[in-house]
Amino acid sequence: MKLLEDRILKDGDILGEELLKVDKFLTHQVDCQLMQEIGRVFAEVYAEAGITKVVTIEASGIAPALYTAQALKVPMIFAKKHKNMTMTEGILTAEVFSFTKQVTSTVSIVSKFLSSSDRVLIIDDFLANGQAAKGLVEIIKQAGADVVGVGIVIEKSFQPGRKLLEELGLEVTSLVRIKKFENDQLIFMEADA
Ligand code: 5GP
Secondary structure, eight states, X not given: OHHHHHHHHXXXXXXXXXXXXXXXXXXXXXXXXXXXXXXXXXXXXXTTTTOOEEEEETTTTHHHHHHHHHHHTSOEEEEBSSOOTTOXXXXXXXXXXXXXXXXXXXXXXXXXXXXXXXXXXXXXXXXXXXXXXXXXXXXXXXXXXXXXXXXXXXXXXXXXXHHHHHHTTOOEEEEEEEEEEETTEEEEEOOOO
């Protein structure tokens, strides 16, 4: 997605060897027009796939997931990282190691929001080692639902997340694929949409 590559080149900051900061338009301040376009592109890719739910993980997956769900006209569910007192019903959980926080947390979705008839599209902001998406797959499978695909806004292809998800038999659609960071420059490779 050329628009997104251009925005990353304009507003993204490389942090060290493996991290990209995109807080000007995605992970803190959110560019809603860009998110809407991202949602439109994901929805176009999965238009014929019979998606019934879009699932993401809080917090930064919510913006692209919401616009994707709106474009597909289905609900969006975000997995919670902290259980709270209103979650009184049955919950589905998975352990997820956070790449950016370097801690493992239990993420959960209340079971009534997913059922065995659901066909789910997972959306997330970044793909690094694949642990967030893998945790969501585990939760969705506990509900007996199908994971149709994983839509990623920014894939860091030099990390093993895509390989892990493909080995689980999942289709990955990344809007931007970063091959490497070289001398503080971003080198892109051909993306999926
Ligand atoms: P994974 O679970 O694939 O290792 O990492 C994906 C999650 O970690 C995403 O949900 C995202 O929040 C965070 N993440 C991974 N890499 C980056 C990065 O380079 N920049 C930012 N801002 N978040 C990242």
